[in-house]
Amino acid sequence: MEITTERNGETLIAKAEGRVDGANARDFQNALETEIDEKDRLVLLDLEQLTYISSAGLRVILLIAKALRRQGASFAVCSLSDTLGEVFEVSGFDKIIPIHSSPSDALAAFSN
Amino acid sequence: MDDSPQTYKILVVDDEPDLEPLMLQRMRRDIRSGKYTFVFAHNGVEALEKLNEDEDIDMVLSDINMPQMDGLTLLQQIPEVDPNIRSVIISAYGDMQNIRTAMNRGAFDFVTKPLDFDDLKVTIARTLRHLVEWREALSSRDKLVALQNELDVASKMQQSILPTEFPQGEAFDLFGSMEPARNVGGDFFDVLTLDNDHIGLAIADVSDKGVPAALFMMSSRTLLKGAAIGLDEPGKVLAEVNDLLNEDNEAEMFVTMLYATYDPRTGTLTYANGGHNTPVVFHADGSSTELPLTGGIALGLLPDFEYEQNSIELAPGDTVVFYTDGVTEAMNSVEEEFGMERLHGVFNGESPEDAQQANQEVFEAVHTFAGDTPQSDDVTCLTLRRREV
Numbered sequence: 001m002e003i004t005t006e007r008n009g010e011t012l013i014a015k016a017e018g019r020v021d022g023a024n025a026r027d028f029q030n031a032l033e034t035e036i037d038e039k040d041r042l043v044l045l046d047l048e049q050l051t052y053i054s055s056a057g058l059r060v061i062l063l064i065a066k067a068l069r070r071q072g073a074s075f076a077v078c079s080l081s082d083t084l085g086e087v088f089e090v091s092g093f094d095k096i097i098p099i100h101s102s103p104s105d106a107l108a109a110f111s112n
Numbered sequence: 113m114d115d116s117p118q119t120y121k122i123l124v125v126d127d128e129p130d131l132e133p134l135m136l137q138r139m140r141r142d143i144r145s146g147k148y149t150f151v152f153a154h155n156g157v158e159a160l161e162k163l164n165e166d167e168d169i170d171m172v173l174s175d176i177n178m179p180q181m182d183g184l185t186l187l188q189q190i191p192e193v194d195p196n197i198r199s200v201i202i203s204a205y206g207d208m209q210n211i212r213t214a215m216n217r218g219a220f221d222f223v224t225k226p227l228d229f230d231d232l233k234v235t236i237a238r239t240l241r242h243l244v245e246w247r248e249a250l251s252s253r254d255k256l257v258a259l260q261n262e263l264d265v266a267s268k269m270q271q272s273i274l275p276t277e278f279p280q281g282e283a284f285d286l287f288g289s290m291e292p293a294r295n296v297g298g299d300f301f302d303v304l305t306l307d308n309d310h311i312g313l314a315i316a317d318v319s320d321k322g323v324p325a326a327l328f329m330m331s332s333r334t335l336l337k338g339a340a341i342g343l344d345e346p347g348k349v350l351a352e353v354n355d356l357l358n359e360d361n362e363a364e365m366f367v368t369m370l371y372a373t374y375d376p377r378t379g380t381l382t383y384a385n386g387g388h389n390t391p392v393v394f395h396a397d398g399s400s401t402e403l404p405l406t407g408g409i410a411l412g413l414l415p416d417f418e419y420e421q422n423s424i425e426l427a428p429g430d431t432v433v434f435y436t437d438g439v440t441e442a443m444n445s446v447e448e449e450f451g452m453e454r455l456h457g458v459f460n461g462e463s464p465e466d467a468q469q470a471n472q473e474v475f476e477a478v479h480t481f482a483g484d485t486p487q488s489d490d491v492t493c494l495t496l497r498r499r500e501v
Contacts, residue, residue: 021488022293022321052441052449054489055298055368055410059319062413063364091368091387092409 003031010041011110013103017049020057029060036064040073044106048079058093065097074098078106120240121149121166125159125174125186126202138229148236156181156189163193171239172199173223173232176210184210187217196246198239202227266326267292270490273333275303278467279311283376283501286311287468288494291438291475298325298367299436299490300333304340306373312340315388315434315494316369319410328365332357332411336371346371346384347421350408354386358415366412370434374426379498381432384421386411389437392452394470396429396500398461402452403432426498431464433474438491442478445485450478464497471495 001018014035020028036043045061047053053061061077068075076098080088088094100106124135132152142148151166153159155178163169172190176183183201190197201214205224214222220239223232270292278286288301298318306312314336318329332353339352349371357367370391372383383391383403387410390402406420426432435455442450458477464470474493 023488025320051447054437054441055317055319055366056321058410059365062366066364090389090405092407092413093387095409096413 001028001031003028003035005035010037010039011044011107012036012040012042013044013046015046015049019052020050020060021052021054022056025054025056025060028057029063032060032064033067036068038071040068040071042074042076042107042110043068044103045075045077046079046103047077047084048081050081050084053084053087055091058087058091061093061097074110076100076106076110078103119146119149120170121151121168122236123151123153123159123162123169123172123174125153125156125172125178125183127154127175127178129154134227139233142233155179156183156186159186160189160193163190163197167194169194169197170243171236172197173202173236174199175202176204176207176214184213184217187214187219191218196243196250198243198246200235200239262323263321266321266323269323269326269330270298270300273300273302273330275301278303279305281376282499283379284311284374284496284498285467286313286494286496287471288315288434288492289471289475290490290492293438293487293490298329299438299492300329301434301492301494302333302336303494304337306340306344308344309376310344311374311376311496312371313374313434313494313496314340314369314371315436315492316367317388317436317438317490317492318367319365320363324363325365328357328363328367328412332367332369336369340371340373344373345421346373346382347406347408347419350384350386350411350419351417354411354413354417354419355415357412361412364412366410368410372434374496376498379426379428379430380423381426381496382421382423384408384419386419387413389435389440391432391434392455393424393426394431394433394459394464396427396463398459398463400456426496428498428500429463431467431470431495431497433458433470434494434496435474436490436492438487438489439474439478439493441489442482442487442491443485444482450481454481464495467495467497470497 001024004015006013065075078100153162157180174183198220201219201222301315304312318325335353335356339349343349368388369386370388374381385406386408394400408419
């Protein structure tokens with residue numbers, strides 16, 4: 001699992017790559033928490049290169065989403081593969097976390 | 113480890129009264145700066161008394177020839193007081209025999225008389241550096257042991273809540289089992305005999321591992337049991353468990369759970385799905401279908417969520433396989449997932465004739481597929497079959 005980030009003012013785009021499972025979910029969480037600034041207004045998690053996520057990884061996404069909600073920031077995920085989309089749908093995460101097809105769609109939705 | 117500069121306490125053991133003032137004088141800088149403090153003893157017996165009285169002594173610097181108890185005997189006794197104290201022996205120049213004996217008895221190093229204080233300083237520093245590294249290694253080992261113990265506790269909790277006996281009837285049979293991942297996961301399943309002779313079946317996967325997840329698993333299972341006994345409708349059961357799990361969930365854990373009730377008389381299976389993998393029904397003609405989705409979300413995420421439920425009728429000879437993602441996401445050596453397609457093909461187009469055997473065949477298929485690749489998630493499977501009466 002690897003995280004690369006791109007920052008534009010108060011918007012953070014984090015790209016996750018590889019697998020997130022029970023063994024590295026804590027690293028995933030630490031990596032994201034390190035990158036997120038308390039002044040951030042929007043955090044977008046780009047999952048295009050993520051090949052697998054277990055429920056422990058979904059929990060991290062939930063933790064991040066709730067922490068950002070507390071600081072009044074928006075959070076979304078984008079570019080999910082079909083498999084990943086299914087994971088989000090089956091677990092019901094699509095009902096609590098906004099999902100967009102691409103980073104530009106997500107940014108457009110936010111600026112509206 | 114604490115990074116603040118530490119004062120090391122060194123016990124000097126020598127019967128010559130001159131050594132004490134000499135040592136304090138030559139080491140005064142290090143004493144003044146708080147690097148070292150010295151305590152003194154004049155023979156082995158006195159040294160042991162000091163060691164017993166004062167737990168802060170890090171290192172011993174001892175002469176060999178002394179009255180009452182010599183340095184070589186002292187060396188043998190020190191580990192009984194504290195095995196982590198390091199000793200340096202002071203020997204006569206060229207006395208290889210005693211030096212060999214001292215080293216064999218666990219001395220860390222030796223210096224020779226007459227004392228060269230520059231050399232002694234280097235030796236003390238080296239000994240203490242070794243001691244610090246040793247302590248760090250010990251503390252990481254202890255942490256590792258603690259972690260292992262925690263995982264063992266979690267694993268025991270997980271195993272203890274799984275049913276080992278299954279209700280059987282003329283019209284149905286039932287079997288379930290769980291294979292834990294090397295890192296404890298959070299799967300469980302449960303089977304309940306309800307008042308109206310219905311059978312309650314649950315399968316679940318908690319989103320984390322370790323003791324907190326195991327506790328969450330225990331409470332999920334207890335809440336489920338309570339709700340299942342009090343409420344007939346699976347959708348209401350999940351809604352109640354979900355609300356209760358949301359009440360005090362600071363760790364933001366969640367559990368995917370599918371709960372179903374089965375009426376053996378009619379073959380009706382009524383289920384609600386809280387974000388869990390869709391069970392597969394294997395029909396008597398060898399075909400297979402998936403239980404239609406009910407659109408529920410994992411429990412513990414959102415309070416007041418209303419869970420839809422759905423009913424299907426199992427035909428005689430139908431087998432339902434409930435499973436966790438440990439089955440479909442089992443990995444082989446080239447990182448392929450077992451997947452839904454392999455699950456559908458698990459009985460090679462034949463209809464299972466026995467729940468236990470069917471359940472085992474799923475595990476065998478996963479094992480054959482995964483080979484020696486270690487699995488990161490628990491593998492759990494619960495199988496219900498309507499008998500052909």
